Amino acid sequence: xxxxxxxxxxxxxxxxxxxxxxxxxxxxxxxxxxxxxxxxxxxxxxxxxxxxxxxxxxxxxxxxxxxxxxxxxxxxxxxxxxxxxxxxxxxxxxxxxxxxxxxxxxxxxxxxxxxxxxxxxxxxxxxxxxxxxxxxxxxxxxxx
Numbered sequence: 001x002x003x004x005x006x007x008x009x010x011x012x013x014x015x016x017x018x019x020x021x022x023x024x025x026x027x028x029x030x031x032x033x034x035x036x037x038x039x040x041x042x043x044x045x046x047x048x049x050x051x052x053x054x055x056x057x058x059x060x061x062x063x064x065x066x067x068x069x070x071x072x073x074x075x076x077x078x079x080x081x082x083x084x085x086x087x088x089x090x091x092x093x094x095x096x097x098x099x100x101x102x103x104x105x106x107x108x109x110x111x112x113x114x115x116x117x118x119x120x121x122x123x124x125x126x127x128x129x130x131x132x133x134x135x136x137x138x139x140x141x142x143x144x
Contacts, residue, residue: 002030002032003026003027003030003032003104003105003135004031004032004033004104005032005033005035005101005102005103005104005105006023006026006027006032006033006034006035006103006104006105006107007023007035007037007094007097007098007101007103007105007106007107008020008023008024008034008035008036008037008070008081008107008108009037009038009039009090009094009106009107009108009109009124010036010037010038010066010067010069010070011038011039011066011090012062012065012066012069013109013141014109014141015108015109015110015139015141016066016069016070016108016109017069017070017073017109018109018139018140018141019107019108019109019137019139020036020069020070020073020074020107021073021077021139022107022137022139023105023107023137023139024073024074024077024079025077026105026107026137027077027079028077028078028079033082034074034079034080034081034082035081035082035084035097035101035103036067036070036071036074036081036082036083036084037084037085037086037093037094037097038062038063038066038067038083038084038085039085039086039087039088039089039090039092039093039094040059040062040063040085040086040087040088041059041062041087042087042088059087063083063085067083067085084097084101090124091124091127091128091131094106094108094124094128095127095128095131095132098132098133098134099133103134104134104135105134105135105136105137106128106132106134106135106136106137107137107139108124108125108128108136108137108138108139109138109139109141110125110138110139110140110141125138
């Protein structure tokens with residue numbers, strides 16, 4: 001099966017780097033569109049107050065760092081990608097972009113948490129596995 005639209009979730013973490021490498025290799029030498037998706041966390045909001053310029057600048061800086069790391073990996077593979085950034089919970093943003101842009105596969109890093117840690121912390125990959133309407137590839141992260 002040829003994947004025409006490959007969504008790679010990025011956040012600057014080792015898992016995202018692994019996902020970027022694998023997603024880039026999937027796209028390499030093929031006519032595939034690659035989407036780098038970053039979910040910018042929302043800062044605490046005060047009702048009736050707009051986001052401060054500082055908060056917006058921090059969100060933009062975090063997004064740029066995540067994208068730059070991924071784009072460096074893709075450049076080594078001679079793969080181009082489009083940036084997509086939305087504010088919100090990671091799994092919700094990834095699912096929304098996948099649906100809106102018609103992704104054939106979502107590639108995300110997977111930390112390999114045990115059941116208790118996953119229960120306490122939640123799991124983006126678990127939510128994606130249950131709710132995604134396209135293929136999902138979990139990229140393992142090497143142990144330190």
